[in-house]
Amino acid sequence: MSADGVDLKKRRTLTAATSVVGAVGAGFVVYPFLAAWAPSEKAKAAGAPVEADISKLEPGQMLRVKWRGKPVWIVYRTEQNLNDLSSLDGELLDPASEDAGQQPDYCQNPTRSIKEKYLVAVGICTHLGCSPTYRPDLGAADLGGDAWKGGFFCPCHGSKFDLAGRVYSGVPAPKNLEIPPYHYLTDTTILVGVDKGAA
Ligand code: FES
Secondary structure, three states: OOOOOOOOHHHHHHHHHHHHHHHHHHHHHHHHHHHHHOOHHHHHHHHEEEEEOOOOOOOOEEEEEEEEEEEEEEEEEEEHHHHHHHOHHHHEEOOOOOHHHOHHHHOOOOOOOOOEOOOOOOOOOOOOOOOOOEEEEOOOOHHHHHHOOOEEEEEOOOOOEEEOOEEOOOOOOOOOOOOOEEEEEEEEOOEEEEOOOOO
């Protein structure tokens, strides 16, 4: 007991308890401040690159993945598909992919791809945003018969794209399909959403 009648033991205990509460309180104050600056897990996931395993994809098949809420298609083009691409130039609006906004520089080539076998494209029509249907069936009667070399058909207003995502002339869509940034992590894994070296 001290001279002022205060129980010293009790005072020490109270002081220690107050310090702990103070420290915990400070922790609660600091944490929300940091959290407000860091992107949430959900936001990170929404914008994050997406890995696509193409090891089981066979010639003529298409794999779909979702990136930033958008469908991204990966199509394994056959030899015939690749040969046919060069025969279509006269029917297309932008055969040489001159609109630089529709693909990264490294895909501004005749197949609009890094490896010619695989097309990687955002599956959203450049007219009003419907998702076109994959129509690899050569010579489809409803799409022009023998002239149809496979591609994508938008059921909303009839736009057509070839197997490089290039839009045909005379349809409502004004641009080729978008090619997203991507690169190969291995021979059978593609990382969609980021250029090589930018990860
Ligand atoms: S949205 Fe595809 S043709 Fe209109």
